Amino acid sequence: MTSPFFSIVIPTYNRSNLFPLAVRSLLAQTFEDFEVVVSDNCSTDDTPQVAREFSDRRIKYVRTPQHYVIADSWEYARRQAIGKFVIMLSDDDAFVDRALHRFAEAATRFDADFVFSAIAQYRDQSFPGEEKNTVECPGCSWTSRIVGADEFVRPLYQFRPKFDMHPSAFAFSRSIADFVQARTGRFFWTNGVEFSAWPMTAVLGRNTVFVDEPLNILGRTAKSWGSNMGLANPGKARIQAFIDDIDHTRKYAPLKNFSTCNLMAEGMLTAKNLFPEEFAKYQFDEAAYLLATRGELLRRSSMGVDVSAEMSDLLQFATKHHPSLLAALNRNDEPSAARILIQGLRTVGGNLGGRSLKRRLQAFHLSHKLQNGTQHTRFWAAGDDFGFNDILGCAEFLGGHVRRMSREPREVASQTVPPEHKPHERTASLL
Secondary structure, X not given: OOOOOEXXXXXXXXXXXXXXXXXXXXXXXOOOOEEEEEEEOOOOOOHHHXXXXXXXXXXXXXXXXXXXXXXXXXXXXXXXXXXXXXXXXXXXXXXXXXXXXXXXHHHHHOOOOEEEEEEEEXXXXXXXXXXXXEEEEOOOOOOEEEOOHHHHHHHHHOOOOOOOOOXXXXXXXXXXXXXXXXXXXXXXXXXXXXXXXXXXHXXXXXOEEEXXXXXXXXXXXXXXXXXXXXXXXXXXXXXXXXXXXXXXOOOOOOOOOOOHHHHHHHHHHHHHHHOOOOOOOOOXXXXXXXXXXXXXXXXXXXXXXXXXXXXXXXXXXXXXXXXXXXXXXXXXXXOHHHHHHHHHHHHHXXXXXXXXXXXXXXXXXXXXXXXXXXXXXXXXXXXXXXXXXXXHHHHHHHHHHHHXXXXXXXXXXXXXXXXXXXXXXXXXXXX
């Protein structure tokens, strides 16, 4: 059986209203050499029926033998892939139509094992906040370049990540995943799957390439982990439901909370312990980890979430291991970056409250810039102003922006398959 260039794997659970949009964004791709694996983590809704409604031969549906925690679900899903490169697309995310073409082009041109792109964020109609049906697009250089392992990994271990780590925007060679599995037993190890898998891939792989274009759209919905655990307060019961669905075992993270910072810590420390020689030069900055955790907990507190237990755990650990940080950790003010982020979200939410004359003028000027290909900086756009109502419409809107702005060759590559990908010399003997 001939392996496709890409396997796009979509782990899903009780989101029959979301994953079809992700699949449809793939069927709109200009690059056609791929398979889609919809991996159902024992959903109790109509996911099986909805998945089987797709008639495209490139789409296959699989179901886990039982309901797994996140890392186990992703590992099961990944092992169903047969493509040369694998992309783990979250079921509430989407791609612009040139995404796979640009990924394949970058992987081939730079002889890479690891390719990732910039990310736009779309808040859908169900988003539990005021910014419904809006998209945030980052400022981009519209170029591709090799990123060294040090540039990718070191800032992450210092809790100053240089790149957005969201899994959907990354394509990794199956040979690297197989190598990690052969050495350690599996590829995805932790709840924050990306924080162990991506550093390992960057360190072990041949080349890592960053395509600085918004090819992936991160969906923020009422069912999304990021929306509920970082951007809004859905209530105690809803938060607990998310926590109940992850592995509660911590092997390496110093704290025991369920913050993003702790997901990062557990993932990064897992990678170091699995490959101690390869990660020896990357020191985990525990002080930065504690300060970042404080910032995250204060942001959650500002939204009305009770974080008293988590803050107590943080202070007890610092008292024992980092007493010099206690003064900083006991301050009640929000870190400046967090304060700016929250104020920015509030400002955007206020501006989106109605179609004022000012907002219509802003939309007109943005539309002019986008149409003329002069918009290089970060921007916000509301679907009501630009004619989209879901993530697929948003993908079409951003796809036009990508086509206008990309400096790379623009010819459609739907029938052009890059040459056979050769495994890294470190993994070749195992494959």
